[in-house]
Amino acid sequence: DAGVTQSPTHLIKTRGQHVTLRCSPISGHKSVSWYQQVLGQGPQFIFQYYEKEERGRGNFPDRFSARQFPNYSSELNVNALLLGDSALYLCASSLDLGGVQPQHFGDGTRLSIL
Amino acid sequence: TQLLEQSPQFLSIQEGENLTVYCNSSSVFSSLQWYRQEPGEGPVLLVTVVTGGEVKKLKRLTFQFGDARKDSSLHITAAQPGDTGLYLCAGRRDSNYQLIWGAGTKLIIKP
Numbered sequence: 082d083a084g085v086t087q088s089p090t091h092l093i094k095t096r097g098q099h100v101t102l103r104c105s106p107i108s109g110h111k112s113v114s115w116y117q118q119v120l121g122q123g124p125q126f127i128f129q130y131y132e133k134e135e136r137g138r139g140n141f142p143d144r145f146s147a148r149q150f151p152n153y154s155s156e157l158n159v160n161a162l163l164l165g166d167s168a169l170y171l172c173a174s175s176l177d178l179g180g181v182q183p184q185h186f187g188d189g190t191r192l193s194i195l
Numbered sequence: 196t197q198l199l200e201q202s203p204q205f206l207s208i209q210e211g212e213n214l215t216v217y218c219n220s221s222s223v224f225s226s227l228q229w230y231r232q233e234p235g236e237g238p239v240l241l242v243t244v245v246t247g248g249e250v251k252k253l254k255r256l257t258f259q260f261g262d263a264r265k266d267s268s269l270h271i272t273a274a275q276p277g278d279t280g281l282y283l284c285a286g287r288r289d290s291n292y293q294l295i296w297g298a299g300t301k302l303i304i305k306p
Binding site for chain 1: 199201226228235236237238239240243245283285287293294295296297298299
């Protein structure tokens, strides 16, 4: 079975542009979470979606938005890109919101802002 | 402010040595997970602990959840170069489903 897939794998943008990152969860998984990981740090929670509804939001500005589609895939959008948005963006899927459900991560999208 | 503090931040040891990595918080977690992340890849789940005082073993790796469910440790026996990676702990609070992450311990095992 395919794992969590993210696209693109790498992306270079300039300040002020916008970006859309995509994630396909493991088949059967209904929950998708997005994280930002800056080099040398642990992941920072951005959003969680379950059954197409936002179920959690981290401490990120309104420039960050996301959505989940009927097939449970998800997009993360970032507007008005800043240099500080350069990071690895990780998507994780899980069966549901259960407290001990493991999250399965994709390999991320490496976003570089020039 | 990291709600989960990991120590040490960096550890470089020789193959065959033992080591312990710590994950500490002042908050109580309903469950805590340990992940390993290699360069260019996403984190991979190693173990989930849910009961205070719980000990789980995964080959040469031993994970312990503190009695008060505020801290955890990862002990590696006879470390091997294949153990090299970034070890992350992540906890889930009782009140919501979000995972709170530590900053990680970068481990290098030299042959």
